[in-house]
Amino acid sequence: AWLCMEVEGGIPLWPAAHHWLWLRLLCDTTIRRLLIIAPPESAKTTWVVAYLAASIGFFPEEPRIFASASGDVAKKRSMALRQVIESAAFQEVFPGVRLARGLSYEQHQWSVAHGGQARAGRIHPTVSAYGTGGSITGSRAFEAIGDDILDHENTRTAYQREFVHTWAHNSLFSRVRARVGRIILIGTAWHHDDLYARIRRSGQWVVCHLPLLSPGADVYATLTYPPGYRGRRLGEPVAEVFEEEHEQVP
Known part of the structure; x- marks a missing residue:
């Protein structure tokens, strides 16, 4: 989906x-819980929107939660995502993903479907946008994306940090489907x-x-996995992972 995105002047966006x-x-x-x-x-x-656009292109009727630090910010980013979905370039890659007739199509909540025809009995939107601390409703989400859900204000005091922690676990994370749903958080650390x-x-x-900050001109990311993680780790040879996952024990 990043191929459908442009900077000012119509120049295609290219990943660093x-x-x-x-x-x-x-x-x-296979990564069910990801924090960047x-x-x-x-x-x-920008790149969360690119990923989400592709995800929607493949699975347009699956419900997603998009959260940001405030409701207004969440709505603006929801609209940025929707603009990608509605673009001619996106339609070339994912033809037929259209506004779902009969379902909501607002700034904070909107729905698409193949050919614009939602499956029978569908009631939940493709994207629902919420601010940190907001009341999250609806069915179990296919994906929950937290894009900068932290800011200076909601991390400033111990009370606010505890409030966000409780909200994230009780309201945001709990709305994701067990075992198969994904939670993706991306943001800046504040405390x-x-x-x-x-x-x-x-x-x-x-x-x-x-x-x-880094000590030199080169910048390196630190990537950590949970103990006993069974998925593929970046940098591991594919053959080793295959042998480990399919090892025959007599």
Whole structure:
């Protein structure tokens, strides 16, 4: 879907090295819990939108939650995603993905379907946008995306950090389908005890950390996996992973 995106002047958008890394992780559907921590202005939203557009192209009727730090920001990013879906370039790649007739098509909630005809009995939108702390309703989501759900205000005090932690687990994460749903968080770290820091310490997520500062000209991301992770790790030869997963034990 990034092939459908352009910068000002109609120049096609091209991923930098760290964006390719993010896309590898985002597109690996065996990763059920993914956290990407990166500095401000590193095009986090741009590439999350690119991934989500592709995901919607393949599975237009699956429900998704898109969360950001505030409801207004979430709506703006929802609209940016919808503009990609409606673009002529996207329609060339995913022909037939259209507005679902009879379902909501608002800034914060909208629906698409193959040929514009939703499957019988469908009631849940393709995308629902929420701000941090908002009441999340609806069915179990195919994917929950948190794009910069943390900011200075909601990480400033211990009370606010605890509130966000509780909301994320009780309202956002709990809306994802068990075993098969994905949770993807991407954002900037604000405090040593914010939600992202707690997730890193839990050791239960795949985490990609791109630092704000580096000792030299080269910048390296740190990629960590949960103990006992059975999916493919970036950098591992495919043959070794295949042999490990299909090892015959007498």
